[in-house]
Amino acid sequence: MSADSLLAAATTPGIADLLLEFGVVLFVLGIAGGLIRRVGLSPVPLYLLAGLILGEGGFVGLDASTGFLRVGAELGLILLLLTLGLEFSSDEFTSVLRRHVPSGVVDFALNAPPGAIAGWFILDSWVGALVMGGVTWVSSSGIVARVVHDLGRLANRETPSVLAVLVLEDIVMAAYLPFVAVVVVGGSFAAIAIAVTASVTAVLVVILGSRHFGERIGRRLTDAEDEQVLLRVLGITLIVAGLTTLLDASAAVGAFVVGLALTGQAAERSRALLSPLRDLFAAVFFVSFGLSVDPGTLPPVLLAASVLAAVTLVTKVLTGWYAAARDGAGPRGRMRAGLVLAARGEFAVVIAGLAVTAGYEDAGPLTAAYVLILAVVSPILARFGDFFAKPFLAKPVMV
Amino acid sequence: MDVVETLLPGVGRRYEFGLDDGQRLCIVSTRDDHYIVSTFDRNDPDVGLTLFELDEDEAVTMAEILGAPRIAVKLADLTREVPGLASEQVEIADGSTFDGQTLGDTQLRTRTGSSVVALVRDDRVLASPEPSQDLVGGDVLVVIGTTEGIAKARSILETQ
Numbered sequence: 001m002s003a004d005s006l007l008a009a010a011t012t013p014g015i016a017d018l019l020l021e022f023g024v025v026l027f028v029l030g031i032a033g034g035l036i037r038r039v040g041l042s043p044v045p046l047y048l049l050a051g052l053i054l055g056e057g058g059f060v061g062l063d064a065s066t067g068f069l070r071v072g073a074e075l076g077l078i079l080l081l082l083t084l085g086l087e088f089s090s091d092e093f094t095s096v097l098r099r100h101v102p103s104g105v106v107d108f109a110l111n112a113p114p115g116a117i118a119g120w121f122i123l124d125s126w127v128g129a130l131v132m133g134g135v136t137w138v139s140s141s142g143i144v145a146r147v148v149h150d151l152g153r154l155a156n157r158e159t160p161s162v163l164a165v166l167v168l169e170d171i172v173m174a175a176y177l178p179f180v181a182v183v184v185v186g187g188s189f190a191a192i193a194i195a196v197t198a199s200v201t202a203v204l205v206v207i208l209g210s211r212h213f214g215e216r217i218g219r220r221l222t223d224a225e226d227e228q229v230l231l232r233v234l235g236i237t238l239i240v241a242g243l244t245t246l247l248d249a250s251a252a253v254g255a256f257v258v259g260l261a262l263t264g265q266a267a268e269r270s271r272a273l274l275s276p277l278r279d280l281f282a283a284v285f286f287v288s289f290g291l292s293v294d295p296g297t298l299p300p301v302l303l304a305a306s307v308l309a310a311v312t313l314v315t316k317v318l319t320g321w322y323a324a325a326r327d328g329a330g331p332r333g334r335m336r337a338g339l340v341l342a343a344r345g346e347f348a349v350v351i352a353g354l355a356v357t358a359g360y361e362d363a364g365p366l367t368a369a370y371v372l373i374l375a376v377v378s379p380i381l382a383r384f385g386d387f388f389a390k391p392f393l394a395k396p397v398m399v
Numbered sequence: 400m401d402v403v404e405t406l407l408p409g410v411g412r413r414y415e416f417g418l419d420d421g422q423r424l425c426i427v428s429t430r431d432d433h434y435i436v437s438t439f440d441r442n443d444p445d446v447g448l449t450l451f452e453l454d455e456d457e458a459v460t461m462a463e464i465l466g467a468p469r470i471a472v473k474l475a476d477l478t479r480e481v482p483g484l485a486s487e488q489v490e491i492a493d494g495s496t497f498d499g500q501t502l503g504d505t506q507l508r509t510r511t512g513s514s515v516v517a518l519v520r521d522d523r524v525l526a527s528p529e530p531s532q533d534l535v536g537g538d539v540l541v542v543i544g545t546t547e548g549i550a551k552a553r554s555i556l557e558t559q
Contacts, residue, residue, distance in 0.1 A: 087409040091406065092406050095406045096406075096408060152447075153446075154413070154435060154447070155413065155425040155427050155447025155449070156447050157445035159413075160407055160413065163409060164408065268430065330443065330444070333445035386443070
């Protein structure tokens with residue numbers, strides 16, 4: 001492109017509108033997010049709210065930047081899953097698998113059914129049941145890890161079990177996400193089976209392979225200056241995500257696998273380089289999910305979402321209670337574990353996002369309302385775990 | 400001493416052990432090499448109370464003060480406990496091939512199966528040196544492995 005046409009493109013009214021809209025949205029979210037962080041809450045519900053307000057049927061309509069937001073949201077999803085994969089090493093997977101598989105089973109058995117039942121009745125289909133089961137099952141790794149950190153609980157006895165539950169959910173997501181991605185587009189039984197087998201195999205191969213080759217591949221990939229490392233890692237991730245999309249297995253899974261494959265120094269470096277980018281595009285992803293939901297559709301599902309939130313708050317507390325008890329924590333530690341785990345966030349939105357894109361639009365408002373409630377309520381309640389545990393203490397504690 | 404080590408996925412590692420006076424101590428080492436040292440609440444023994452936090456340099460200083468010189472002694476005990484495992488000290492002579500190179504350049508682990516667990520320079524002991532650690536003449540490496548492995552390591556390190 002010549003300099004003249006570049007200049008022309010830069011000054012077209014479309015671009016100006018896009019820059020203005022996107023800039024205002026980011027700036028307002030940055031200011032509001034600061035306030036929200038000050039009171040110890042996650043910005044995720046804020047992003048969703050912003051999307052609802054800005055979207056179709058909302059108070060202010062965005063139009064110039066919707067195309068850009070759609071691409072940005074896809075990047076956000078990929079970066080969320082990539083950094084999630086980078087978080088965990090295969091050592092951590094194996095240590096969690098050795099100790100906490102029963103916690104993972106309890107987690108699934110208690111938390112997926114309420115959502116599945118709600119999905120069956122409210123969304124009126126077994127696909128709805130499958131999707132909503134996932135929504136209520138999976139805690140928000142982002143919110144939970146943040147709250148544990150903010151409340152200074154890293155040294156607490158219940159914390160390893162809390163993190164173990166998150167890791168287990170994330171492992172299972174590697175199989176569940178492609179499954180949902182295929183099912184919502186209405187694939188045949190064979191297509192579903194192939195997609196799931198392929199992605200589970202890919203994840204297993206990568207987890208095992210990264211123990212042996214991860215270090216070497218990672219060193220090749222990250223043996224350069226920051227700028228080149230960023231481009232290489234992001235490039236590889238997009239390629240793999242593109243390939244998995246071609247195979248109908250959702251870009252998210254491909255990105256997750258790349259994250260898992262990078263270990264040690266390479267993972268650490270990529271994490272540091274990619275997290276600012278992840279923060280930006282994850283915000284776009286959440287806003288964009290909010291945009292896809294018409295706020296007018298929220299009030300009718302508000303009651304159902306509240307009941308579902310209340311029920312699955314209790315089931316998550318039971319999950320945390322069980323998991324923390326396995327690590328020898330007392331009633332207060334168990335209660336703290338349960339309440340902090342109750343936050344649902346990015347994964348719920350990712351799952352519902354797959355369904356909405358595939359035409360199950362009813363999953364959108366229900367999930368949005370549900371996540372808005374639990375992403376706010378859980379971090380607040382988590383502060384008062386000791387209070388809620390009082391009835392379970394055997395005897396009054398002498399000071 | 401009975402140190403319980405737990406992985407904290409996404410965070411780092413957590414070590415916990417009991418003190419003679421009945422208190423318990425917990426050290427969380429995060430991935431970005433911060434160390435959070437805590438005791439536990441008397442009312443709720445599951446709650447960690449942070450005593451202090453150390454960054455990488457501070458932790459190294461503290462470790463040196465507290466115990467690195469004792470590592471060699473500990474190693475001797477360890478090799479006595481595991482049959483077939485030996486530990487020896489090998490000096491990098493002045494003018495050795497590896498004078499001025501890094502520990503990684505020696506490729507000791509790949510070539511001999513033995514590991515360098517500490518490096519003694521003057522009267523300072525560096526525990527678990529990284530492959531990027533530079534070597535200079537006069538350094539003493541504490542090598543641990545099988546007797547044959549150590550002999551091989553010695554012949555590699557002593558090439559001029």
